[in-house]
Amino acid sequence: MSNFVFVLNPNKQPLSPIHPGEARLLLTQGKAAVFRQYPFTIILKDEVKQDSEPVALKIDPGSQTTGIALVQNNQVIWGAELTHRGQQIREKLLSRRQLRRGRRGRKTRYRQPRFLNRNRPKAWLGPSLQHRVDTTLAWVKRLIKYTPITSIAVELVKFDLQKHENPEISGAEYQRGELLGFEVKEYLLQKWGRDCVYCGAKNTPLEVEHIHPKSKGGTDRVSNLTLACHTCNQAKGNQDIRDFLKGKPNLVEKILKTAKAPLKDAAAVNSTRWKLFNSLKELGLPVTTGSGGLTKFNRIRLGVPKTHWQDASCVGQVDSLTFKTSKPLLIKAMGHGIRQRCRPDKFGFPKGHAPKQKFFQGFQTGDLVFADISLGKFAGKYVGRIAIRFRPSFILQLPDKKFDVHPKYLKHIHRNDGYNYAT
Structure with a gap:
């Protein structure tokens, strides 16, 4: 069973999510068009008036993966698992700090250390921790745009x-x-x-x-x-x-x-839980909380398997649950590339210079495209991501191979938004 499909009116107002079979029928009859591939959303061509049933958004925050579920009338209609890149951010910041420290030592020995001229705002979080809050909040805002969410429940667990x-x-x-x-x-x-x-x-x-x-x-x-x-x-x-x-x-x-493993995951959850909770309250929707023990109690009582998105569906007060989907959307934060213009070799010497432009003929690196190649060695139909060059010869990346392709054969499926998706 796949996730339910989000539906928008022609004025882009969200309606109640519908079963994939209904969405397929609307697309086949020409009454709707695909609005967005991930999460899959359709937009109606004629306005429909309906009283949308309330949908509850439930979140199970985690250090590495956050579970998200949408529940309507005690039915889980949509689920997702959001994988963060906090550890990758931490490693990149550490590498940058080491490089800068080495450069200072080599070129500016007279320069005094600076540590008293940097003021951090109140409730400041490190970049790797702030990333966890920002990505979760970004997906909450995205889901609010596509479905009539009336309440939010988040697990507010504390590790002492x-x-x-x-x-x-x-x-x-x-x-x-x-x-x-x-x-x-x-x-x-x-x-x-x-x-x-x-x-x-x-x-x-x-x-x-x-x-x-x-x-x-x-x-x-x-x-x-x-x-x-x-x-x-x-x-x-x-x-x-x-x-x-x-x-x-x-x-x-x-x-x-x-x-003897460090407690960094527990520390990350502790550091971000209140920032996430306060950020969710600013959205203007009622926000309720539940403990980790209550989530586990609900999961065992209802016989729900142990996964991130199914854990999220058990957050807060739950009477009963019926799962209308078994295939969550797997979301992995990938970032938006790097700003480094000089590309060094393994010894640190410059070997190339990246251009500032990110787009060429309407495409950018990371776009998910459909390629219908009519001629040549690689003739056929493919779906994959592209890496652009600033000439009409892109690299089409498939799970098992990659090859050059002309942009005239390409059609957008989903533009690069900093995430990778799977089901």
Whole structure:
């Protein structure tokens, strides 16, 4: 089952989404035309008056992937998973900082360090964190344009990192090793992939396991906790992990490395949750929140599989759910290219200069096109993305090959908007 199709009146006012079969019929009869490919939207040629049923937009924010779902009358009619590029932004900023620092050291040794002449605005977020808020907000605004959304529900989860690392500070919750506002086991399930770390058993009840036994000085810190099935948990007992997994040094190294993994994903969610919530409130729609524990409770109660977009449909107060779609739109943030004009080789020496123009004959790099090539070695019909040259010879990129194509054979399907799409 595919996502429902968005419908616009001739004046571009959103109507209730319709089943793909209805949209196909309208297109075949010539009563509508394709307005946008991603998300798939049609526009009617004659105005239709209808009382649109309210649609709820639900969001499950994540550090790497954000789940989005549209729910109408307890029916999930549209879903998407938005993959962010925060880590890529961080790496590029780090590379730029290193290059600039090296250049300063080589050419301007007299230059004093500058750190007191830069003022950051209130509630400032780093670029990689702000990107997560901006991309989520951009898609919320886009969906509001294409469907009559009347309310927004967002998961407002909190990871208590201090308790996370130091559960013995004070209070019973610290001593029990619990996180304020988020269950330890739920965090461990996400961290360890919901499988037994010792035998790899899947779809089986898991128990919280101490990597270094408490009877031998182990603590309740999350960095000392993992998940194991009942059989492995009993078999390990109070053995050291190296003794229990004797003969499997690679597995021991993997477990210990994962246990000490940094908490950057949890920190990213903590840093952006209120900024996203306040940005959503500025849209003028009622915004409700739900905890991570409530989302999990709804998902287990309703028997919903564990995916980002289906998690989003369980956010907030949910009585029942019927899924009218099983194929979410997969959205991956790709950026809009680079502004670097000088292209260096692997040694850092300039080897070329990129022109400032981004368009040629109405096309730009990244456009999704339909190519109907009538002559030549590559005659046929293709769908792919193009990389332009500033001459009538573009590169058509397909999943398995790429070749040159003249722009006269090309027709736009979807213009480059900084995202890659799949279903």
